[in-house]
Amino acid sequence: MTDQNQWQNQAWGTGQPQGAPAVPGASPAASPLQGQQAQPQPQAQPTYAAPQPAYVAPVAPAPAPKRRGWIVGLAAVLAFFILGAASIASCTAVMTSSMGAFSYESPSWADTVTGDTVGIINIDGTIQYDGTTSSPEGLKAQLDAAEQNPHIKAVVLRVNSGGGVATAGEEMSRYVRDFSKPVVVSCASLDASAAYMISSQADYIYTAETSAVGSIGVIMSVTDLSGLYEKLGISVDNITSADAKDAGGGNRPLTEEERAWYQAQVDQINDVFIKTVADGRAMTEDAVRALANGLTYTGIDAVGNGLADEIGTLEQAVAKACELAGIPDADTVYLQSSTSDLSRLLDIMGEQNEDTTTRALKELEDRVGLE
Incomplete structure (x- = not known):
């Protein structure tokens, strides 16, 4: 509601001239013509009292009760x-x-590559379906183009992501695994969750000492807004074909059966995550499960526990890619689609x-x- 600071029905007064009262006992002025018939004398012009204000100050209305x-x-x-x-x-x-x-059907870099080249693909931000190289469709387009280009000898994935959609991460990890040329990962500040699932399929992983690596695990968030709705006086009626169809819709809390159902799904997806990492890193599933506490490790610890191979920079990752490709050195080009x-x-x-x-x-x- 807007503040109403205007006075309505304002009363405006008008200053009225007021004559001066007669002074008791005052005598009329003597006539200079003595002995002549007295002539009527003009009365003195009235004097005005101090003028009254031209308006009456409005009184502020009483504040309306809060509603x-x-x-x-x-x-x-x-x-x-x-x-x-x-x-x-x-x-x-x-x-x-x-x-x-x-x-991304026609990569912009394809016509500029000549000679031995290492392609660099940025995986940055949330792993999701958005057409960029941080998505299955975007990554696959670049890997397919690199596969077909004879000048691209290897690929470096520059990863700076905290994860995202589990299914997108699973698809992208398969594309990296099936790529026939060497793949080296260079971890930036963060390589976690679904992003690490992708990285685990590379031939070699470099990380900085202070990088956050790992976070092997799955999360499913279910929001319950029923308490807020009740406080605001909002009611929601869901017409469903099954009792659990509105589970997780935010209008009511989960039942114990629904919670158990979702927990089983999370556990199943987590098993896929663990198996994928174990296969990619040549570790046992038990060893990976012991590290799958949902937390990240520093780059130093990741090298120590087997989630990464070596502390190094992007330039070292490129040199490693050349080594795995069997070439002394190479040019580099960023493989990305124009947006x-x-x-x-x-x-x-x-x-x-x-x-x-x-x-x-x-x-x-x-x-x-x-x-």
Whole structure:
């Protein structure tokens, strides 16, 4: 509600001239014509008292009693906004992937490579389906092009990612495993979870001493907003074909049976993760399971426990790739698809929607006093 700081029905006064009262006992002035018939004398002009204010100062209205009915309306608008932001973000991912399909079919670097070359592929940010080299479709496009290009002798994956979608990580790890030319990983600051699942399939892994490596494990987040809805006076009726169809929808807590169901899925996916790492790193599954505590290790510890091979830089990773390819040295080229302007715009829109939603939720929390 906007503040209403305007006075309505203001009373405006008008200054009225007021004549001076007669002074008791005052005699009229003597006439200079003595003995003549007295002539009427003009009365003195009236004097005015100090003028009155031209208006009466309005009295501020009493503050209206606070009402909390706006909370329900705000919550409804906020819920609509969140759903809209989620829809836009979803459309962003789909459209970005679609637009990317037109660009990574013909890599921009293919016509510039001559002589022995090591291709460098950046895997940066969230592992997901967005058409970039941090996605299955984007990585596969670059690996396929490198496979077919006779000048590309090996590939270095420059990884700086904390993970992402488990299925995307699984697909990407298969593409790396099936690539016929040498693959060397250079860990940047972070190589964790699904990103490490991909890295584990390389022929050699370099890491910095301070890199965070590992985080072998699976997480599934289920949000329960029923307490918030109750506080805001919002009710949700789900019409479902089965009792568990709305499980994880956020409108109610999970039942014990549903929680056990999801836990079994998490455990199964974790087994796939452990087996993939064990195969890629030539370790036993028991050895990997002992390290699969969900936490990251420093680069120093990762080399010590077998999750990485050596402390080194990107340049050392390129030199190792040349060694594995059997060439003395090589040029380097970054293998990446060109991103359309529309794709970049959609990414920016998605980020802005997320930021706006976060601010709106924070404001709602401050106003309502959520605990």
